[in-house]
Amino acid sequence: MVWDAPAVERAIGFFRDVLRLNGGEFEGKPFLLLPWQCFIVGSLFGWKLGDGSRRFRMAYVETGKGSGKSPLSAGIGLYGMVADGEPRAEIYAAASKKDQAMVLFRDAVAMVRMSPALSGRLGFSGGPGREWNIDYLQAGSFFRPISSDDGQSGPRPHVALLDEIHEHRDNTMVEMLRAGTKGRRQALIFMITNSGANRTGVCYQYHLYAADVCAGVKTDDSFFAYVCAVDEGDDPLADPSCWAKANPSLGHTFQTRYLEEQVNQARGMPSKEAIVRRLNFCEWTDAAEHWIGSDLWDRAQADDIDVEALRGLPCWLGLDLSSKRDLTALAAAWRHPDGALSAAVWFWTPGDTLDERARIDNVPYRAWVSEGHLLAPPGRIIDKGHVAQFVGRLAVEHDVQAMAYDQAQADDFLRACDDIGLDAWIDDGEGSGDGLRMIRHGQGFAGYQSASTMWMPRSIGALEEAIVGGTLRVRRNPVLTWNSASAVLLTDPSGNRKWDKRKATGRIDGMVALTMAVGAALALRESVGTSFWES
Structure with a gap:
């Protein structure tokens, strides 16, 4: 040169x-x-x-x-x-x-x-x-x-x-x-x-x-x-010394007073904070009411999680089935002897509508399929049989303790299990069964800390604690990153929280499945029985 x-x-x-x-x-x-x-x-x-x-x-x-x-x-x-x-x-x-x-x-x-x-x-x-x-x-x-x-x-x-x-x-x-x-x-x-x-x-x-x-x-x-951007750890709303990092023309094309006005408004109007951070300080923001900081989520992701190497560790699954053409997501969480968790999430979407939905959702579905991050079997809806076969392989190859599931579409999934010869039973706290143990996981505010039902507020809290505490490592997947960036929480007057799909900026099915899997891994005992909540 x-x-x-x-x-x-x-x-x-x-x-x-x-x-x-x-x-x-x-x-x-x-x-x-x-x-x-x-x-x-x-x-x-x-x-x-x-x-x-x-x-x-x-x-x-x-x-x-x-x-x-x-x-x-x-x-x-x-x-x-x-x-x-x-x-x-x-x-x-x-x-x-x-x-x-x-x-x-x-x-x-x-x-x-x-x-x-x-x-x-x-x-x-x-x-x-x-x-x-x-x-x-x-x-x-x-x-x-x-x-x-x-x-x-x-x-x-x-x-x-x-x-x-x-x-x-x-x-x-x-x-x-x-x-x-x-x-x-x-x-x-x-x-x-x-x-x-x-x-x-x-x-x-x-x-x-x-x-x-x-x-x-x-x-x-x-x-x-x-x-140009402020560094990780900088807080431009509290420290003006970092402003010049994202604004190389500061003092020339505009003065400090402009940024002072923007920051003051962001402090007084939380709805404006994300916009100010993005436009003025080059911080990549997510949903306005994002459930967790992107820096924490980034630290929880890992590229070196080998699912095959996790065989023998107790494993819990979380399944969020799509109704028609949405994403179907299956999460697995393995618990290590020291209590730390490793997790992975798999996704399905209908292959026949892939390009159409990529335009609607504004995400590169086809690239994700070619890179192995997303499964797209033929058809205009997800065949539950594909998911049941995948779950069956995990159950054979890993020490699956239980699978938390959403009641919606559960009957279709059980029929798919019957069709492929996968034994599955719903644990209602009153008995035991053979094969895959399934435990209902409520999606709303209401729930029961009983032997038959898990509930979303507790699982969300468990997921957040694991991420903040550094005890959860999730296999990196751009589909899951999109889900995380889209996720928004809704809080009731009692402080209970659930995922709000109506306010989400994109699809969040992977986060729902991961929450159920991690919640089950941290809440359920490894033995099958009528009382499986940790004391």
């Missing part, structure tokens, strides 16, 4: 000498890049490969709101259009919604209109305030907005500027634009965003990839990343 200093000076000089800022106190002033912006522009245009082409083909920039990402992005697009030597350059301002794409595009329009060097060379389609295209006839180039809603196909971008990646429903726009760059030797995909509230979306995937590339965990010399 080669560091091309003249190319860096030319690109940074383009902002200073050609472009003018717009809006408020910055109206008409030269675009003097801040140090962090110089680093980005210099890195993108300065690093070259041996053949003279640029090293970076994709860039991901994540900072707090108000840092000036959109004007920076617009300036990069204009440079690619008029100063990059690319004939018939196609420049796109892309977003999930046309209104969002227009934010970045309007910055470009204003820069052109205020630039003595550009205003006489470039033209517009659409009247003042209604522009939809910037053209550079001399080179046959254009700059225009595009959104996922347009349904456009066939763009061949030289520079594609993707705004607010965290609002993109899926990776369709990114991949469409990337596919169009194959004929462009110097093409650049430039993505900018705040942090988001969806840890299964396309933005979080790029966020994690960016972190891995920067840390050297993954090698990708064509991918540039610049990610």
Whole structure:
């Protein structure tokens, strides 16, 4: 690789000498890049490969709101259009919604209109305030907005500027634009965003990839990343000293007073806290009433749990069956001699509706299936027989003590067990049976601490205590992470809690199954009998 200093000076000089800022106190002033912006522009245009082409083909920039990402992005697009030597350059301002794409595009329009060097060379389609295209006839180039809603196909971008990646429903726009760059030797995909509230979306995937590339965990010399955020353990609502970590333009494009106002409102309005943490401090938030901190959940997950190695340990299951096309989830919790738990969760979804439901739920079901995180047998509903066979194998291979179950769909599951020859019996506290022992687990507030019924408030408390205390390790699964990030608790006047599927931001079936399995493992004795509650 080669560091091309003249190319860096030319690109940074383009902002200073050609472009003018717009809006408020910055109206008409030269675009003097801040140090962090110089680093980005210099890195993108300065690093070259041996053949003279640029090293970076994709860039991901994540900072707090108000840092000036959109004007920076617009300036990069204009440079690619008029100063990059690319004939018939196609420049796109892309977003999930046309209104969002227009934010970045309007910055470009204003820069052109205020630039003595550009205003006489470039033209517009659409009247003042209604522009939809910037053209550079001399080179046959254009700059225009595009959104996922347009349904456009066939763009061949030289520079594609993707705004607010965290609002993109899926990776369709990114991949469409990337596919169009194959004929462009110097093409650049430039993505900018705040942090988001969806840890299964396309933005979080790029966020994690960016972190891995920067840390050297993954090698990708064509991918540039610049990610700003407060560190784990920082509390921006209590400690202003960490604010600059997520806001590289603090004191320039906006002042400390703005963040002080945002923080004060977040302290007085809990409903605003998640938004402030996400937009201003780049903390990836989940549901507004999330049941547990994402940092605690992350620490509970493990990649080294080998189910086969857990044979011989007492095991408890939790089963949450879907009614029609929802997820079906089965959880297993193994108890070690020291009382610690290892757990895993498996998921099923109908194979015939996989793509349809991926669009509805806005998650990559097909990718999860191919990676082995989700089972998708053929059909439009889940055949209980598939689940019964899986449970039967676990019962044969592991020391399964009992399975906690939701009463809904239980009769169908028992019939499926009969069909495949799996003995199963419901322990009502009055006798014993042969085969798989099943114990009813209530899903609501009401329940009985008796020999025949478990209840959700107690199991939720047991799960939380195990996670907070570090005694539970759960095999990592992105489907379960999505469920956890979507989960919301509902509390009754007595302080009892249950999962609230109506307020959940996504599906939570895996968390329901895990709660039942862990609750059973921590509450039930290992022996079969009429009294199985721990004293």
